[in-house]
Amino acid sequence: DAKTTQPNSMESNEEEPVHLPCNHSTISGTDYIHWYRQLPSQGPEYVIHGLTSNVNNRMASLAIAEDRKSSTLILHRATLRDAAVYYCILRDGAVQGKLTFGTGTRLTIIP
């Protein structure tokens, strides 16, 4: 799987938007960009995924650069419950199944 680069940690104030960046300069044309998060003492949880177009769901938005070499996960209004490690993962269409987790970004929410 192609490699992603994320900041080790970020902080944000409660009730403000959060932009979590991910660089994936070696992304291939068939790679989808997935985001998962892991709340403290819990298993990973799916957040969102996309290929080329920006995506929105009830949890977050995903903004994908036109060249697809970077993406940004946007939490529109962070709550304390959003404090977690966020993982940006590329899924190669030729490789089925497994997710390859990096170290992710640890997001701290300041009340």
Next chain:
Amino acid sequence: EPEVTQTPSHQVTQMGQEVILRCVPISNHLYFYWYRQILGQKVEFLVSFYNNEISEKSEIFDDQFSVERPDGSNFTLKIRSTKLEDSAMYFCASSEWVAVKETQYFGPGTRLLVL
């Protein structure tokens, strides 16, 4: 909302003992996974399972590990002779189909401590 469940939540065992970790995937899912996370480290893939056979396994998943779907609901991970380095959180996951857009649903994990 359907969820993946795992039992036990915690397990303490002596080195060399066998352990079985149990998972109940979401009922209509067909693809099953085990991952582990050593304290302070990354989540690591162990094995994927489909149609009653292993579809992929990592280097970690050696002969000491086995998986089984003994009935229509359970999915188990067995470690035959535990080592100290097997101490970790073990997560089960399931999904409806295998594709690039696939979403995996993870259980809460079993914390295994080998003494």
